[in-house]
Amino acid sequence: MGLESIVFYLFAVIVVASALVVVLSKKIMYAAFSLLFTLFGIAGMYAMLMADFIAVAQIMIYVGGILVLIVFGVMLTTKITGVDVKTGPTGKLNYIAGGLLAVMVAGSLAWLYTSNSWISAPVNETNTSINAVGNLLLTEYLLAFEVGSVLLLIALIGAALIARRK
């Protein structure tokens, strides 16, 4: 087993274990904190795939931004004084539906894995994807880039409008 496999399994264990804590933890705050390790482990996976831009974006946006929002969302919840924030009991129907969904997702992933012939790209150690991303973003996909700013504008106005509505 090479060094790369060891690092991969390290990240895989981190991701799966913390994701299990997110799902199984009864306290919502523990789940939110555990999500930190899940997202971080995913960033590690991206880095291993030489997708450095995605890895940095994952850490900056998901770990640095969205997770903060989730923790804030938990802390801003009104009905928390005196009670532990816990997940309620789930009915049998929810278990069945969740199990069915899980089997379907796992099945489609397995099908995807087996039906593809995987080609591993040649790994160049000094090669970084950020140049290519920047070039494409500012030439071929310029319109998408600018439309992205409109999307961010909608988020900026809409989120503040909804959050501050009295």
Added chain:
Amino acid sequence: MLTDFGIILLFLIISVLFVGAGLVTAALLRPSRPNPVKNSTYECGEHPWGGSWVRFNPRFYVIALVFLVFDVELVLLFPWAVVFKDLGWFAFLAMLVFFAVLVVGLAYDWAKGYLEWDKPSPQTPKLEDLVLPKKIFHKQQKDS
């Protein structure tokens, strides 16, 4: 042999080991003699009461939302900054348009007062409410 991310991973591993080794050696070496006073939240004689959960003010949430939007924008600045030298003024203009659209949103939030820091408005009692009116005061004095 090591990629740049490999070096970051090494740093992460070493930092975890460093902190872990420090805590484990401290746990092995220190005497453990707890008592209720030592275990209390504040060791300075302050009695904690109530829950440690407080409801945070929603004003933090809007700040966090605005931060998130500009965080996404910051990530998009990285690839722009790398190719900026090659593409020149065209890239500069493209980013200027991108910025301008976002500044509209920021200006909107600012003008609408969504970024205002909600100050609590405590009701300070007025002096007249605290002091007994003279008539009642004299009457009380006479009665007693």
